[in-house]
Amino acid sequence: xxxxxxxxxxxxxxxxxxxxxxxxxxxxxxxxxxxxxxxxxxxxxxxxxxxxxxxxxxxxxxxxxxxxxxxxxxxxxxxxxxxxxxxxxxxxxxxxxxxxxxxxxxxxxxxxxxxxxxxxxxxxxxxxxxxxxxxxxxxxxxxxxxxxxxxxxxxxxxxxxxxxxxxxxxxx
Amino acid sequence: xxxxxxxxxxxxxxxxxxxxxxxxxxxxxxxxxxxxxxxxxxxxxxxxxxxxxxxxxxxxxxxxxxxxxxxxxxxxxxxxxxxxxxxxxxxxxxxxxxxxxxxxxxxxxxxxxxxxxxxxxxxxxxxxxxxxxxxxxxxxxxxxxxxxxxxxxxxxxxxxxxxxxxxxxxxxxxxxxxxxxxxxxxxxxxxxxxxxxxxxxxxxxxxxxxxxxxxxxxxxxxxxxxxxxxxxxxxxxxxxxxxxxxxxxxxxxxxxxxxxxxxxxxxxxxxxxxxxxxxxxxxxxxxxxxxxxxxxxxxxxxxxxxxxxxxxxxxxxxxxxxxxxxxxxxxxxxxxxxxxxxxxxxxxxxxxxxxxxxxxxxxxxxxxxxxxxxxxxxxxxxxxxxxxxxxxxxxxxxxxxxxxxxxxxxxxxxxxxxxxxxxxxxxxxxxxxxxxxxxxxxxxxxxxxxxxxxxxxxxxxxxxxxxxxxxxxxxxxxxxxxxxxxxxxxxxxxxxxxxxxxxxxxxxxxxxxxxxxxxxxxxxx
Numbered sequence: 001x002x003x004x005x006x007x008x009x010x011x012x013x014x015x016x017x018x019x020x021x022x023x024x025x026x027x028x029x030x031x032x033x034x035x036x037x038x039x040x041x042x043x044x045x046x047x048x049x050x051x052x053x054x055x056x057x058x059x060x061x062x063x064x065x066x067x068x069x070x071x072x073x074x075x076x077x078x079x080x081x082x083x084x085x086x087x088x089x090x091x092x093x094x095x096x097x098x099x100x101x102x103x104x105x106x107x108x109x110x111x112x113x114x115x116x117x118x119x120x121x122x123x124x125x126x127x128x129x130x131x132x133x134x135x136x137x138x139x140x141x142x143x144x145x146x147x148x149x150x151x152x153x154x155x156x157x158x159x160x161x162x163x164x165x166x167x168x169x170x171x172x
Numbered sequence: 173x174x175x176x177x178x179x180x181x182x183x184x185x186x187x188x189x190x191x192x193x194x195x196x197x198x199x200x201x202x203x204x205x206x207x208x209x210x211x212x213x214x215x216x217x218x219x220x221x222x223x224x225x226x227x228x229x230x231x232x233x234x235x236x237x238x239x240x241x242x243x244x245x246x247x248x249x250x251x252x253x254x255x256x257x258x259x260x261x262x263x264x265x266x267x268x269x270x271x272x273x274x275x276x277x278x279x280x281x282x283x284x285x286x287x288x289x290x291x292x293x294x295x296x297x298x299x300x301x302x303x304x305x306x307x308x309x310x311x312x313x314x315x316x317x318x319x320x321x322x323x324x325x326x327x328x329x330x331x332x333x334x335x336x337x338x339x340x341x342x343x344x345x346x347x348x349x350x351x352x353x354x355x356x357x358x359x360x361x362x363x364x365x366x367x368x369x370x371x372x373x374x375x376x377x378x379x380x381x382x383x384x385x386x387x388x389x390x391x392x393x394x395x396x397x398x399x400x401x402x403x404x405x406x407x408x409x410x411x412x413x414x415x416x417x418x419x420x421x422x423x424x425x426x427x428x429x430x431x432x433x434x435x436x437x438x439x440x441x442x443x444x445x446x447x448x449x450x451x452x453x454x455x456x457x458x459x460x461x462x463x464x465x466x467x468x469x470x471x472x473x474x475x476x477x478x479x480x481x482x483x484x485x486x487x488x489x490x491x492x493x494x495x496x497x498x499x500x501x502x503x504x505x506x507x508x509x510x511x512x513x514x515x516x517x518x519x520x521x522x523x524x525x526x527x528x529x530x531x532x533x534x535x536x537x538x539x540x541x542x543x544x545x546x547x548x549x550x551x552x553x554x555x556x557x558x559x560x561x562x563x564x565x566x567x568x569x570x571x572x573x574x575x576x577x578x579x580x581x582x583x584x585x586x587x588x589x590x591x592x593x594x595x596x597x598x599x600x601x602x603x604x605x606x607x608x609x610x611x612x613x614x615x616x617x618x619x620x621x622x623x624x625x626x627x628x629x630x631x632x633x634x635x636x637x638x639x640x641x642x643x644x645x646x647x648x649x650x651x652x653x654x655x656x657x658x659x660x661x662x663x664x665x666x667x668x669x670x671x672x673x674x675x676x677x678x679x680x681x682x683x684x685x686x687x688x689x690x691x692x693x694x695x696x697x
Binding site for chain 2 (some may be wrong): 115130142143144147148150151153154157158159161162
């Protein structure tokens with residue numbers, strides 16, 4: 001049962017991820033991305049990380065995607081771009097690389113690497129709950145947590161500087 | 173907890189400085205222009221430097237407390253690099269004085285981001301955990317994207333920022349994927365744990381893939397040759413003072429983090445059992461990097477682009493330092509690296525790059541930021557001081573006495589020669605030949621400055637603060653060239669801490685796998 005759920009969700013995620021980069025129309029890409037992110041949220045649920053799954057849906061599948069679609073509609077990308085005509089060899093090269101990688105990984109998996117054996121661990125009832133995650137964030141992971149807050153601040157202020165009104169006016 | 177916080181104090185002081193400078197933007201217009209942001213930044217950073225010095229003088233070797241353990245390592249190596257980075261960034265802040273108006277930078281954010289980028293650099297060097305390592309690298313990169321694109325109304329600055337952002341994003345993605353694979357295979361995010369697992373176990377394809385991706389990610393960030401394409405463009409378009417920070421301080425920080433990954437995280441071990449060894453890979457990439465960097469630098473007409481390729485060539489020389497990896501199982505780990513030549517080289521190259529870009533930032537931009545050699549013509553007559561300083565920086569980069577650059581390259585190549593091994597003799601030969609080759613393009617700007625006439629299109633900027641910073645840099649380069657002993661000793665102590673501290677990991681590792689150097693331990697004593 002668990003395996004079936006995993007395979008369905010993994011298949012959904014991978015196929016929609018591939019579709020995300022294959023669609024010509026950015027809106028379709030965005031919606032494929034939604035499916036991909038929802039599939040990942042499902043995977044989190046199977047791993048008992050309920051809080052993470054909820055966050056995934058709230059933040060990525062909802063907020064970020066809405067932002068994407070708004071930006072795409074604001075910028076108005078042409079659906080049929082002329083730029084893609086002279087790079088016809090790219091799909092073939094990409095396909096070759098993917099085939100090589102798949103071959104290599106299959107070989108690795110068939111050889112049965114020691115690190116790839118499945119292990120099972122028992123987890124407590126409150127694993128992945130909001131309270132546990134919160135405790136971890138402000139106790140064990142306090143330093144990375146603070147570092148992330150600094151990183152987000154830098155990103156926010158940096159973006160604000162660059163898109164400031166009048167920033168792009170050419171000066172003599 | 174209190175000692176924990178004291179060990180983190182330099183970092184906290186720098187972060188507070190950066191945030192405080194950002195907040196000055198909220199002051200009313202008149203008060204805002206009265207605040208000397210360059211000096212404010214310098215004062216904040218010197219407070220950090222003071223704490224670093226007292227940590228060094230105190231029990232720098234004491235392990236970090238429970239709060240920090242497993243996240244950061246505050247050892248002699250960290251403190252040495254922290255000191256270097258603090259001094260470099262302080263001097264960048266000082267020589268930016270008066271430039272922000274001319275280059276149309278956003279003032280408060282410019283100085284604030286200098287400090288915030290420094291927080292990223294310092295965290296990167298101290299990181300003892302892959303999670304912290306990645307976050308620090310991102311903090312640094314995001315600050316730099318903003319700094320590079322901060323020139324208001326300049327499309328070239330924007331172009332540089334976009335190229336930097338796309339390449340940096342790709343590099344971060346590769347690095348992150350590699351870190352995840354390493355984590356998945358070893359089950360630990362801590363560098364010490366990773367080192368123990370890697371040194372103890374046999375290699376596996378996934379470790380190999382992960383380790384290679386991490387190395388490629390770092391290769392992008394420091395500008396190792398197949399991944400160097402973005403560097404010249406960023407150098408050309410970014411504000412010149414920011415370029416000084418990128419090639420004078422950021423290069424030092426990222427390379428120091430790479431050293432920590434190699435010597436503490438035992439990353440070379442991922443090559444165990446692979447068809448080509450770690451040493452082969454490093455030699456190949458180092459030779460490629462220094463040769464391509466030098467050959468490309470010869471063709472550049474733009475001084476900033478030329479220095480970008482020169483910086484790539486220097487990364488090539490520095491990469492040879494990764495060969496001084498401890499001979500495993502010899503019981504005398506890191507003997508050659510512990511001589512500190514790599515750290516000395518990093519400092520010397522960083523100072524020279526800072527000075528070169530500091531002088532270039534003083535030159536008039538002539539409207540569309542042309543950094544051509546023509547701009548330098550006749551500089552010795554217009555501003556003899558600036559011409560002399562730029563000449564000194566270039567001479568140091570070229571590795572001539574009596575500058576720090578000469579001693580640095582001499583010490584590094586000496587270590588490689590002593591290491592023996594026929595392959596390395598060839599490597600040293602190639603490095604020396606490359607050094608001679610580089611004299612051509614380093615001396616070309618000097619020739620333009622001293623032997624050609626030119627009126628120059630505008631007036632060079634003048635600022636007492638900036639002149640002070642430039643003179644300090646020049647004095648450091650000369651003093652380190654004439655009396656290198658003091659810093660060499662500090663570098664030695666720092667390198668020892670990085671290698672010997674993790675000796676238990678090495679000793680338990682059984683037979684040596686880095687075959688070329690396996691028999692060196694005994695000979696060296």
